[in-house]
Amino acid sequence: MVLRRLAARRPHVLTIAPAPLSDEVLRLRLAVEAELSRRRWPVADSPADADVVLLAGTPGPRLAAVVEAVWATVPAPRVRVAVESVAGIGPALDDAQERLRGGRRTWSDSDDERQHGRSADTAMAGLADDDRDGLLLDAVHVALGPVLPHWPSGLVVHATLAGDLVTDAHAEVLDAPATVGAGSRGRSPLGPDRTRLDVLTRLLALAGADHLAEGARDLRDRDPAPGELTAFGRRIARHRPLRWATRGIPLVGDPVGERTVTDRVVALGRALGTSLAPPPRPTADKAARTLIGLELGAARLALAAMDPDTGLGAGPVAAFAPQGVGHHHH
Template sequence: MDLTALLLRVAARRPHVLVVAVPGATDVRLAIEDALARRGWPVATGPADADVLAVAGAPGPELAAVVDAVWEQVPAPRARIEVPAAADLHEHLDAATALLADAGHQRSAAVSGKEGHGTRIHSRPRPGGGQADHGDHRGHGDDPAHGGHEAHGGHEAHGGAQAQPDAHAAHGGDTDGDHAGHGAGQHAHHGHGGMVAGLPMAEPGPDRDGLTLDRLHVPLGPLLPDWPSGLVVRATLQGDVIQEAAADVLDAGHAAPFEWASAAARELDGLARFLGVAGWPSAAAQARRLRDAVLAGDRVDAEVAALLRRIRRSRTLRWLIRDIPAGPSTVADLLAARLAAVEAAVAADPAAPSTREPQHAVGLAGVAHALVGAELAAARLIVAALDPDTDRAAVGTGAGHG
């Protein structure tokens, strides 16, 4: 009996999928997320957690290089699917599971050292396709609507081209409330600068008070869970505070922007990503399910109202995001505006086309300025709250300075 083959077949029934969203291919990302939810396949939190790397859309040269670097970090057994259009998605997912379960293929690929080529599944493109300081939170109490929260881990630091020091680790929790905690840290090395053995070293520099402290240059993105597609933020840290930031989008203008057919679906999608970053996966999954129902033409007024009540009543979420600035606003105010926008869009007409509100029209410069002065642990919450539209980002870089 081939135990390895048996284990591969069992594991291939429920693979973890790391989704890489390409700017302009939001429709493919939505289709992948819906398919994974229907199949009960978990979304991977990083390369080390992934069995399948799913590229949603056709990346340009800059993003393609990052995807290749991430692919090298995915451990075997593994499979990679590239889906420029949503029509062939299920065929690709089925082919990925077949490759994962193929013991002979996985063995030969590992021995030959050509996994990067032997386990990739391509699709021919179709014409026209193109947190204030949050340490590790332990067992937060909550109101009766949540029924309590599990203990929470901190951040998982992923190495390589995709993963950044504040990337969130896997979040766990109960069926009602399951916020995960946030923490991040860097080790500064005095007297060093540039790269040492491929690792960025700190260099001395003046802070806002005129003191000379170590400065560490840290990139965030472009491939993080619930992160805007293609966005890269290059931050300069002193301690755990962002002193300078610059933001740009890889391959900006490479594809035509995605047009949302529904304002309610657009708002629910942004809300789902914010809740995912905040460490509340069950609420994020519910928001995504309602988003997909709206796109399918269903009326979900009662379900949306229940979700909004659940979010507004969460003392844990309020505590998590309190006093976190986000440019001229705060994360809490941006969340409140998002909830109000969801409510208004669903009450008016869920199928009405999306309009670009000021909250969603924030540019790259707005993202960069909002991050200056923030703690690294809060960076992803701030970006998720601002929810920049990277599909429409202009070519260039937005910069912010302390």
């Protein structure tokens, strides 16, 4: 009963959204984040931290399977809700809070499922091969995403790891065709500054600059007063802990026009409040290839900095399998 009251007061929310193959899906995800910020409901860092699982949009079959598996790992008390329009966000969150208060059982919430439910890792079993045989530096084939904090919606990166080093990587956008079509995307419905602030919100949070991330989210979700954007950009450029957290992480292959994550952060900040075009964003495939050679933590920061446009699509890729031998050794 005590846990239920605590969970209902300020529920931790895990939001899962499909790839933004349309502008409406992107706007829905942003509206959900804005409403959670307005209510001061914390964002869950993982399924284990969640009280509410919120599905923003209609998932395809691959993402739907991931949602079911993630749901099975969320501890009680828990509630799952789905929203398909901006107008439905407030009522859905109100309903979730009421259900947490009342302890009403939610769909798929049976004792049998909780005892025998699959884990989130199992949900990705069809997307990756695990090639570990107990040796410390074996090549391990893993699927990263699509439900990770500050991770692009719908993206799965199929990676080969040697220890924590990414030695190969390919991208898949769940339930998306191989190519959505150049005429259907390639622009942001947010405009230049809101696009930059959306990138910075996730990148700053992942880098541990929580106050700056909150500032970026606040500016993204409202109409800033004159000079606010420029002042915020200067704060980012002067923030030494942020420079330290991102220093030395390269962006190989010129995916966004900057050579390092630090350069990307500074460029995004300095462009705020200017008349510059929206920042370039690579395709999911190009972003994934840029991660090769990076340690896993640095790869997460690089991916957040590039903010690949998953709305451009990236079709299914085959699960990794070593060529000719049972294992890769390093």
